[in-house]
Amino acid sequence: MSRIGKKPVTIPAGVTITVSAENVVTVKGPKGELKQTVDTDIKVEVKDGNVEFGRPTDQIRHRAMHGLYRSLVNNMVNGVTIGYQKKLELVGVGFKAANQGNILDLALGYSHNIIIEVPKELKVTTAQEKGQNPSITLESIDKQLLGQVCAKIRSLRKPEPYKGKGVKFEGEVLRRKAGKAAGK
Numbered sequence: 001m002s003r004i005g006k007k008p009v010t011i012p013a014g015v016t017i018t019v020s021a022e023n024v025v026t027v028k029g030p031k032g033e034l035k036q037t038v039d040t041d042i043k044v045e046v047k048d049g050n051v052e053f054g055r056p057t058d059q060i061r062h063r064a065m066h067g068l069y070r071s072l073v074n075n076m077v078n079g080v081t082i083g084y085q086k087k088l089e090l091v092g093v094g095f096k097a098a099n100q101g102n103i104l105d106l107a108l109g110y111s112h113n114i115i116i117e118v119p120k121e122l123k124v125t126t127a128q129e130k131g132q133n134p135s136i137t138l139e140s141i142d143k144q145l146l147g148q149v150c151a152k153i154r155s156l157r158k159p160e161p162y163k164g165k166g167v168k169f170e171g172e173v174l175r176r177k178a179g180k181a182a183g184k
Contacts, residue, residue, distance in 0.1 A: 005066030008050035009074045012081055017051055017073075019044045025051075025073055029080025032141045036076060038069045072144075079141035086150045087170035090134040091159065097126040097134045104136070108157040108167070116153065121145055135170070 011017055015029040023038045038044055042065050043054040053070045055062040078084075090097055096107040102118040104126075118124050123139040136153065140146040150169070159166035161177045168174065 003067075005053050005055070005063075005070045007070065008052045009070065009077055011046075011049050011051065011077065015077060015080060017046050017077070019046060025076070027073070027076040027080050029077070029141075031080050031083055034076040034080060034142060036069075036072050038073075039065050042066060042069050044069070044073075075143045079143055083139060083141050084143050084146050085137060085139045086146055088136040088138070088150060088153060089168050089170055090136070091168060092157075092165035095134060095157075095165075096128065097136050098128075099124045099126045099136075104153075106153075106156065109165075114156055118149060119145060122149060 055066040104116045106114045128134045157166045159168045
């Protein structure tokens with residue numbers, strides 16, 4: 001058995017989980033509502049304040065999906081109760097970030113600013129304090145969407161290994177390289 005898949009997901013107070021006939025799991029909580037379609041082979045049961053997942057066989061495909069869907073539903077439960085937050089730092093001279101609602105305006109050293117429309121499910125805030133790198137904070141109840149948008153923003157200017165300039169996650173450790181060797 002999958003060690004992750006056989007652990008039940010506990011349902012905290014204020015959260016309701018329903019499973020439809022088409023195997024769609026709906027999680028409602030104080031912060032919002034999320035839905036996830038579960039493969040028809042995986043059996044989902046809500047009982048005694050827990051959500052339990054079962055699989056029909058020990059095929060590799062079933063074993064993989066068993067743990068996957070348990071993790072996805074657990075992330076949904078955490079999202080509607082606590083929520084998720086990621087911070088990005090802009091490291092580089094002249095790098096700036098500003099937002100108006102869900103429109104993010106980035107100056108990343110190109111000849112033009114990059115304007116991104118962030119999905120309405122995410123909340124965006126930017127900060128630019130003196131002596132600090134500009135930062136972007138993204139908050140959401142959907143962990144998958146949050147990670148996808150953060151990866152998209154990071155891909156606009158990945159950190160380079162010599163000076164570390166670019167968009168990086170807060171606390172991310174970059175592998176740095178030595179520059180040119182000094183003349184003899």
